[in-house]
Amino acid sequence: MDASLEKIADPTLAEMGKNLKEAMKMLEDSQRRTAEENGKKIVSGDIPGPLQGRIQNIGEQGHMALLGHSLGAYISTLDKEKLRKLTTRILSDTTLWLCRIFRYENGCAYFHEEEREGLAKICRLAIHSRYEDFVVDGFNVLYNKKPVIYLSAAARPGLGQYLCNQDVAFLEKLIKDDVERGRLPLLLVANAGTAAVGHTDKIGRLKELCEQYGMWLHVEGVNLATLALGYVSSSVLAATKCDSMTMTPGPWLGLPAVPAVTLYKHDDPALTLVAGLTSNKPADKLRALPLWLSLQYLGLDGIVEKIKHACQLSQRLQENLKKVNHIKILVEDELSSPVVVFRFFQELAGSDPVFKAVLAPNTAPSTVSRERHSCDVLNRWVRMAVICFFLLYCRASPPALMV
Structure with a gap:
């Protein structure tokens, strides 16, 4: 484990090793005290029925992710001040590492269990950003200018139903028509490598359209994983200029039970709070813990x-x-x-x-x-x-x- 951590080149990412050792030591000390109090060590025979022994061979990196959930349960019992400091550090570290690894500079992160939840929160943020009176008047403010969300034709099945499809030239025509009809172009969801089609949209051109009409650009897809590589195709690299992106490091890196991540850029913390992208609850911040441990274990090279x-x-x-x-x-x-x-x-x-x-x-x-x-x-x-x-x-x- 230590050898893989020593390979990390980025000075910021190099601190992962120290943080991981501290977390491991915290858990080991807790286990040692518990074993001493009980007068015996916990063995697999204490677990009844089919849960005895190792249930499935998921590898060391998988065990590191699962360890995060156990460690999170232990950390949640700390006093409020220690809990606040530790959860803030975990959240800030994980956000910084992900932004550095996937070339999304100065971004924020929202960790969520359901993959589409991040996009739903981004929709709320876009609405709050474009409709200043939305907090006071609620949905009544949408009647005068109805918000429009545009989805790529390559979007994964069910995405449109979860929220509420196009050739770029057609899309521009539709946007103009919507503006003429008094509607408000709100959000464009682009794709970078969907599982059903394997297609990457022309994200650079779509970004220009979004800037022209004041729309929010959100990108998702498995090709976003290639942003970590030395060479990235220009079509995928354009995603680093988007307003937000949703990533799934669990399937990408073979990590069980780690959250999906939505990276986004926004200057108003009040709006991100009301949209549900940020939270003051320690339990919400602890969602990042399994990923925090896993990233340190793998290291940048891994x-x-x-x-x-x-x-x-x-x-x-x-x-x-x-x-x-x-x-x-x-x-x-x-x-x-x-x-x-x-x-x-x-x-x-x-x-x-x-x-x-x-x-x-x-x-x-x-x-x-x-x-x-x-x-x-x-x-x-x-x-x-x-x-x-x-x-x-x-x-x-x-x-x-x-x-």
Whole structure:
């Protein structure tokens, strides 16, 4: 563990090692005192039934994340002053490290269990920022100028329903139409590598549109993980200029039970508080603890290596899939993307190789319908995409999948 921490190059990130040792010592001292008071050490045999022993082999980094939850429960029993200082330090450290690692300078962080919760809070912040009387008049202030939220066509399923889709040229036309109708363009949600499509929007152009119309730009997607690498494609690098972004370090780094993170930039602490992005409750600040421990354990080199290796695996998977008959790679223009999107297709006897809709001679319509249904069912089963981050850390032997 110490060796991996010594590799950290950034002076700020190098303090992780010291903080981790202090946290580990705090927990060890607590366990030692408890064992002495009870007159015996706790062993796995004290745990009844199926919980005996190690339930699942999740690796040292996984145990570090789970340790954060246990340590958080212990820390919550400290007196208020110590608790306030410690939770503030944990929150500020984790925010600083994430902003440094993923090139989002001078950002703030909101940690949340449900992945879409961060975007919902960002919506509230955008409304409070654009409607000055919203706190006093509530939703009545929205009647004169109805807020409009724009979603990318590549947005993950269910995102629109969770909140309330476009070609950039079409989007600009829609925004102009909304302005002419007395509506207020409020928020634009862009994507950087969605699991279903693997597509990265033209974030740079979208940012220009948002600045032109005073809109809030929010970005999400697995390609944001590549911001930690030495080389980043220009389309993804543009995300560092957005107003907010949601990241999921758990799936990216193979860490169980760590929160999702929404990084954002806003100058008014009163508005971020009323939007629910900041909190004075120690319990809310302790959400960052599992991630705080995990980042220190992995170190900067460990984080970069995991993301780099996942991108390399995705490229290798794509190369192998190209050699398989009846498999079509759908997205090939995304550089260093950790997402591989492919589709199974079946050639009918006498039909075009691309499986066109024109019926082949002597082929009954019912036969074509059944074939299409089978292909659709299979494609739904593989869920259209393989995310190498998930395969690498949640499966025992990912190379076996590269057929």
